Amino acid sequence: MAGNDYVTAFAPASIGNVAVGYDMLGLAISGAGDRVSARRVPSKGVSIAEVRGLDGNIHAILSNDSAENTASVAAAALWEAAGQSGGLELIVRKGVPLQSGMGSSSASAVAGVVAANALLDAPLDIEALLPFALQGEQVASAGMHADNVAPSLLGGLVLCPPALLPRMIRLPTPAGLSSVLLHPELLVNTAESRKKLARGYSMEQWLTQQGYLAGFMAGIATNDIELIRECLQDVIIEPQRISAVPCFQAVKDAALQAGALGSSLSGSGPSLFALCASGIAAKVAIAMEQACRGCGYECQSWVSSLAAEGAHMENAA
Numbered sequence: 001m002a003g004n005d006y007v008t009a010f011a012p013a014s015i016g017n018v019a020v021g022y023d024m025l026g027l028a029i030s031g032a033g034d035r036v037s038a039r040r041v042p043s044k045g046v047s048i049a050e051v052r053g054l055d056g057n058i059h060a061i062l063s064n065d066s067a068e069n070t071a072s073v074a075a076a077a078l079w080e081a082a083g084q085s086g087g088l089e090l091i092v093r094k095g096v097p098l099q100s101g102m103g104s105s106s107a108s109a110v111a112g113v114v115a116a117n118a119l120l121d122a123p124l125d126i127e128a129l130l131p132f133a134l135q136g137e138q139v140a141s142a143g144m145h146a147d148n149v150a151p152s153l154l155g156g157l158v159l160c161p162p163a164l165l166p167r168m169i170r171l172p173t174p175a176g177l178s179s180v181l182l183h184p185e186l187l188v189n190t191a192e193s194r195k196k197l198a199r200g201y202s203m204e205q206w207l208t209q210q211g212y213l214a215g216f217m218a219g220i221a222t223n224d225i226e227l228i229r230e231c232l233q234d235v236i237i238e239p240q241r242i243s244a245v246p247c248f249q250a251v252k253d254a255a256l257q258a259g260a261l262g263s264s265l266s267g268s269g270p271s272l273f274a275l276c277a278s279g280i281a282a283k284v285a286i287a288m289e290q291a292c293r294g295c296g297y298e299c300q301s302w303v304s305s306l307a308a309e310g311a312h313m314e315n316a317a
Contacts, residue, residue, distance in 0.1 A: 071112030074136025109136030155310025232262025
């Protein structure tokens, strides 16, 4: 490949935790994601030529400092581990809002490492890229959790408990179900949100949440929609985070009244998600948007299959 040729990778946004699985479950979504273009350069290291925002202009917040951007940190980790000669130059195009609860930092890390992988002399399998993407994600979230990285990398619904990393398992999902993700124009810093969580929980809380996680997993595996509805609940993390999202209760109530199986925060918020029958997904999205705007916040929503595509290569930039 000529030195001036860029390759471009896309990585989707994601829903972290999926209510029942804090730091253990993640779900990819369609329609929103980050793109990273990469090319080989003679000089060693990974640099960023530019970072552009949702509007296509130079990003107003993110800098070109390669030590601080999740895309360049992830790409550099892979490039160094592979012992490649020369280095990389990246162009980052943000398609996921910052501090949105949509896996913004993870999407950049995944797109960065997938683009770098395409330029290796011997590219790795996509599953082998997880440890390098996690190094990028750690820059933003100050933790080694994969509930956004794994679904952005693999697509679909992914089980990725910290105890099993780097192993991750893409789960089969029932046909006929969709996710709705709503992003209100609010900001929640993931790293700060994690610091505020309580460190101790009662045995009753722990057993209840474990029961919901097990029931949800069983419902997913057996296509038991009513079991999914009964178990899509978070009794530990959600109550601690909803105060940062003033429209939370109104949006959640609207989703449930419109027929959703359940609704909760996506990651640390402020985005919310709902799971529902595909046939009513558009109605659920409209109801959630109306409730959000009724609270005084502008918003955007996405409807996705539970089997949304993960990271992949696109045409040259």
